[in-house]
Amino acid sequence: MAKINPLPPEELSWRCAAERFSFATTDEVASLSEIIGQDRALRSIEFGLGITNHNYNVFVLGESGVGKETTVKDLLERKAKDEPVPDDWCYVFNFGDPDSPMALNLPPGSGSEFSGDMDELIDSLKRDIPRVFESKDYEKHRDEILEGQQERTKNLFFRFEQKAVEKGLILKKTVSGLAVVPAKGGKPMGQEEFDSLPAARRAEIEQDLQVMQEKLSDVVREARAIEKETKDRITALDREVVQYVVNPAVGELLEKYKEFKSVLDYLERVKDNIFDSIDDFRPKEDMPLSIGGIRLQRPEPTFERFKVNLIVSNKDAKGAPVIFETNPTYSNLFGRIEFRVQLGVATTDFTMIKAGSAHKANGGYLVVNAMDILRNIFVYESLKRMIKNREVRIEDPWEQYRIISSITLKAAPIPVNIKLIIMGEPFIYYLLHNMDTEYRKLFKVKADFDAVMPRSDENIEKYAHFIATRCREEKLVPFDRSGVSRTIELGVRLSGDKEKLSARFNEITNIIVEASYWASVEGSKAVTAAHVERADAERVYRNSKISDKLRDYIKDDTILIATEGSAVGQVNGLAVLDPGDYAFGKPSRVSAKVFMGDSGVVNIEREVKMSGRIHNKALMIFTSFLGERFARKFPLTLSATITFEQLYEEIEGDSATCTELYALYSALTGVPLDQGFAVTGSMNQAGEVQPIGGVNEKIEGFFEICKAKGLTGSQGVIIPRRNVRNLMLKKEVIEAVRGGKFAIYPIERMDEGLEILTGMVAGERGADGNFAEGTINFLAEKRLSELARGLKEFGKPPVEQKKGASNNALPVGEGGEKKKG
Numbered sequence: 001m002a003k004i005n006p007l008p009p010e011e012l013s014w015r016c017a018a019e020r021f022s023f024a025t026t027d028e029v030a031s032l033s034e035i036i037g038q039d040r041a042l043r044s045i046e047f048g049l050g051i052t053n054h055n056y057n058v059f060v061l062g063e064s065g066v067g068k069e070t071t072v073k074d075l076l077e078r079k080a081k082d083e084p085v086p087d088d089w090c091y092v093f094n095f096g097d098p099d100s101p102m103a104l105n106l107p108p109g110s111g112s113e114f115s116g117d118m119d120e121l122i123d124s125l126k127r128d129i130p131r132v133f134e135s136k137d138y139e140k141h142r143d144e145i146l147e148g149q150q151e152r153t154k155n156l157f158f159r160f161e162q163k164a165v166e167k168g169l170i171l172k173k174t175v176s177g178l179a180v181v182p183a184k185g186g187k188p189m190g191q192e193e194f195d196s197l198p199a200a201r202r203a204e205i206e207q208d209l210q211v212m213q214e215k216l217s218d219v220v221r222e223a224r225a226i227e228k229e230t231k232d233r234i235t236a237l238d239r240e241v242v243q244y245v246v247n248p249a250v251g252e253l254l255e256k257y258k259e260f261k262s263v264l265d266y267l268e269r270v271k272d273n274i275f276d277s278i279d280d281f282r283p284k285e286d287m288p289l290s291i292g293g294i295r296l297q298r299p300e301p302t303f304e305r306f307k308v309n310l311i312v313s314n315k316d317a318k319g320a321p322v323i324f325e326t327n328p329t330y331s332n333l334f335g336r337i338e339f340r341v342q343l344g345v346a347t348t349d350f351t352m353i354k355a356g357s358a359h360k361a362n363g364g365y366l367v368v369n370a371m372d373i374l375r376n377i378f379v380y381e382s383l384k385r386m387i388k389n390r391e392v393r394i395e396d397p398w399e400q401y402r403i404i405s406s407i408t409l410k411a412a413p414i415p416v417n418i419k420l421i422i423m424g425e426p427f428i429y430y431l432l433h434n435m436d437t438e439y440r441k442l443f444k445v446k447a448d449f450d451a452v453m454p455r456s457d458e459n460i461e462k463y464a465h466f467i468a469t470r471c472r473e474e475k476l477v478p479f480d481r482s483g484v485s486r487t488i489e490l491g492v493r494l495s496g497d498k499e500k501l502s503a504r505f506n507e508i509t510n511i512i513v514e515a516s517y518w519a520s521v522e523g524s525k526a527v528t529a530a531h532v533e534r535a536d537a538e539r540v541y542r543n544s545k546i547s548d549k550l551r552d553y554i555k556d557d558t559i560l561i562a563t564e565g566s567a568v569g570q571v572n573g574l575a576v577l578d579p580g581d582y583a584f585g586k587p588s589r590v591s592a593k594v595f596m597g598d599s600g601v602v603n604i605e606r607e608v609k610m611s612g613r614i615h616n617k618a619l620m621i622f623t624s625f626l627g628e629r630f631a632r633k634f635p636l637t638l639s640a641t642i643t644f645e646q647l648y649e650e651i652e653g654d655s656a657t658c659t660e661l662y663a664l665y666s667a668l669t670g671v672p673l674d675q676g677f678a679v680t681g682s683m684n685q686a687g688e689v690q691p692i693g694g695v696n697e698k699i700e701g702f703f704e705i706c707k708a709k710g711l712t713g714s715q716g717v718i719i720p721r722r723n724v725r726n727l728m729l730k731k732e733v734i735e736a737v738r739g740g741k742f743a744i745y746p747i748e749r750m751d752e753g754l755e756i757l758t759g760m761v762a763g764e765r766g767a768d769g770n771f772a773e774g775t776i777n778f779l780a781e782k783r784l785s786e787l788a789r790g791l792k793e794f795g796k797p798p799v800e801q802k803k804g805a806s807n808n809a810l811p812v813g814e815g816g817e818k819k820k821g
């Protein structure tokens with residue numbers, strides 16, 4: 001097998017030459033006017049915004065910090081400004097059903113004008129109608145009607161009284177009304193006096209009383225008819241005189257809004273109600289009432305029913321509305337009906353209806369966050385209902401859960417035409433897509449933002465423009481060429497690939513802002529590479545307390561990690577810890593023990609349920625690899641245990657596959673492994689080393705440990721060759737490699753790493769099917785053969801296994817088939 005050489009310093013990172021830029025500082029660079037590296041997402045959003053079908057709403061997904069919100073906002077504002085401004089919407093009183101306010105729409109800006117017109121109309125009527133009632137002509141006509149009524153009524157009763165007198169009777173007022181009673185000398189006759197009359201006379205008087213009482217009833221009815229006729233005539237007079245004020249005033253509005261049928265219908269109802277409630281406009285005398293010694297002012301008539309509740313006004317709008325609802329509660333989205341509490345009683349009316357974001361976004365675009373709408377009760381289902389029905393209702397969602405229902409308003413729904421854009425993490429998109437069948441019908445456009453982009457010359461130039469834009473918008477210190485170059489290098493490292501640039505512009509912006517701060521602290525007129533590096537170093541220092549503590553534990557041997565010498569059955573593995581704000585590499589000692597038996601390779605972490613499924617799969621893969629390599633002439637019968645020493649949390653992932661196999665090889669053969677190396681790499685069943693994640697953090701984590709314990713020049717890290725393109729190491733590591741103090745070895749096959757760790761040839765099978773003597777594979781096969789033969793000679797020992805326990809590897813026969821123990 002060819003010798004594996006360490007990587008030269010040039011392959012450990014990619015450097016952006018400052019000389020490639022022609023500007024001195026970003027003050028000379030134009031601002032960025034486009035989105036970088038999101039062609040797929042941009043095309044999707046443009047398609048979703050362009051199609052008018054109401055079911056083609058957009059879900060924008062992508063990792064946090066990739067610029068979803070900024071991009072969507074920019075695209076929407078550019079598109080919306082050229083679109084028509086939607087109508088104003090208002091609620092008005094429903095004279096036919098007061099509990100169901102009516103919704104009216106008017107052209108943009110006309111809503112506030114209509115509201116002002118109605119206020120002006122009522123104010124003018126409140127001023128002019130009382131003047132009509134105070135005029136002499138009105139009083140003259142009214143008095144004539146009343147005098148005529150009084151004269152007719154007076155004559156009616158006078159004739160009745162004359163007839164009563166002729167019969168010896170008289171009309172008398174009692175507590176229960178008018179009554180006919182016997183009379184003598186023009187005065188009512190007493191009961192005793194009446195009883196003293198002869199019986200014949202009494203009978204005659206009683207008969208006359210009965211006849212006259214019936215006639216009195218007829219007279220009273222006729223008097224009431226005259227009174228009603230008088231009231232009707234006065235009402236007709238009132239309407240006749242008031243119409244000279246109302247008709248011209250309302251007529252002006254009817255002419256002004258003649259193109260809007262719903263407004264015309266409403267104005268006609270307003271006019272009818274004014275005529276029906278003329279008394280509300282009459283001048284009122286100040287006549288306080290006294291109840292129980294408390295003086296109460298007579299309530300003034302209310303004219304709230306004539307008001308216009310303008311809930312959406314687009315008077316000053318330029319184009320279609322774009323609403324970003326950052327707190328999408330039910331009431332914030334769909335509106336609410338407020339209440340006024342007086343003397344412990346809650347009341348409401350149509351003027352207390354308040355609009356939500358859905359009303360304000362009508363005719364435009366509404367943007368919400370997926371997690372927020374799922375977190376707020378009722379919102380997600382109501383949004384879907386709004387899209388399906390194409391209308392928004394203002395209602396109390398808790399009403400259905402109350403034991404006792406309350407009377408409230410049922411406002412008319414408002415038709416909506418909204419393009420809904422939801423932004424969220426990818427897992428929410430796929431969760432809704434797979435679990436909610438309605439979601440697929442309503443959100444048919446997926447705009448997927450990538451976290452990386454190609455490291456092309458064009459994108460590098462755009463990065464420089466992006467930095468210039470941030471400096472101008474946030475009034476930062478300008479960057480010089482070196483500062484721009486170093487920021488781009490950090491963008492490459494953040495992407496995790498030398499051929500890519502990060503699209504997580506939130507983190508790039510943080511670097512820009514912090515570098516500007518350190519430049520201002522030093523009084524520099526431009527941000528240089530040194531300021532960018534300091535910003536990065538300071539950020540690491542603020543967040544690296546945990547990694548520093550772990551390094552201290554390793555340095556003082558609280559956590560056992562060897563960085564020099566050799567040992568059998570143990571090797572340094574590498575993992576990445578990411579508490580959330582800072583990811584760092586953590587070395588761990590992996591050890592293996594081999595002994596006679598047939599329980600197979602046992603992963604101690606798995607037995608105690610401290611490993612994940614991917615890690616368990618990796619262990620089974622390398623067990624299969626061992627069976628294929630060595631169980632050709634004898635069954636693979638051994639007992640071995642593998643563990644991560646001093647591991648107190650769950651382990652997951654397959655990046656330690658090679659590490660565990662090397663420890664097992666060493667334990668099998670007794671060949672010591674170089675402890676100056678750490679290993680990371682996944683592996684398939686053919687022994688090919690596969691790439692892993694977090695390679696930069698793993699290398700730098702082990703380097704820090706070696707530096708703390710002392711660099712010897714024989715230390716290094718073994719990584720998959722396919723991870724070379726992911727290397728963007730710190731300058732300190734690169735300089736250590738250049739000085740021969742540290743090395744990084746890339747391998748393609750597992751055997752190559754074995755040779756580096758042992759200093760021996762791994763060995764391959766020759767034409768005779770055997771490994772060459774002295775190779776590691778020869779020693780491993782020999783030991784396995786001895787274990788198999790020993791087990792056969794001594795007999796198979798009983799294997800007790802707890803119920804539910806697992807065997808990661810059963811003995812493998814010559815055909816590669818697993819045998820039952």
